[in-house]
C-alpha cells in the first residue's frame with residue numbers, strides 16, 4: 301500500500317469514500333452525501349498546511365484518505381489541526397487507517413502543528429480503537445450532540461500532542 305499526497309484527480313475518489321462513511325451512519329453527524337460542488341469547496345479549504353493524503357493499493361486504486369482540517373482561525377491556536385480519516389467499506393480493518401494516520405501525524409509535524417484534535421461518534425468502536433492505539437486522549441463526551449435520522453448521537457472529543465519532528 302502506498303500513502304501519498306492527494307491531487308485534484310483524487311477528489312472524486314475521496315468524495316466516494318466520504319459518502320460511504322456518511323451513508324453508514326457511523327463516521328459523522330453529516331446526513332447528506334457530498335456532491336462534486338461540495339467536494340470542490342472541501343478541496344479548496346485544504347491548501348498549504350492542511351494536507352490531504354490518500355492510500356492506494358495499486359495505481360489509481362484509492363482505498364482511503366486522511367486530512368488535516370482547520371480548527372480555529374485564532375493565531376494562538378495555529379498549532380492545532382482537526383483530523384479526518386476515512387477508509388472505503390471493502391478495505392476497512394486491513395491496516396489502511398493506521399497507515400494513513402501514521403503518515404498524517406508525520407505530515408502534521410512537518411507542517412508545524414503541535415496538536416491534533418478530533419471528534420468521533422462514541423458508537424464508532426473501530427475508530428476509537430484506532431485513536432486509542434495511536435495515543436489519543438479522551439477530552440470528554442458531548443451528550444446528544446447532533447441528531448442523525450432523528451436520533452441524537454453522543455460525540456467524543458480527543459487530542460494528541462505531537463512530539464517535535
Ligand SMILES: CC(C)(COP(=O)(O)OP(=O)(O)OC[C@H]1O[C@@H](n2cnc3c(N)ncnc32)[C@H](O)[C@@H]1OP(=O)(O)O)[C@@H](O)C(=O)NCCC(=O)NCCS
Pocket residue numbers: 321326327328385386387388391392393394395396397398399419420421424425426427428429430431433
Ligand atoms: C475508522 C477507520 C478509519 C479505521 O481504519 P481501518 O483501516 O479500518 O483500521 P485498521 O485496519 O488500520 O486498524 C487500526 C487499529 O484500529 C483498531 N481497530 C480496527 N478495527 C477495529 C474494531 N473492529 N474494533 C475496535 N478497534 C478496531 C485497532 O486498534 C487496529 O489496530 P490492530 O489491527 O493492531 O488491532 C475505518 O474503519 C473507517 O474509515 N471507518 C468508516 C469511516 C470512519 O468511521 N471514520 C472515522 C470518523 S471519526
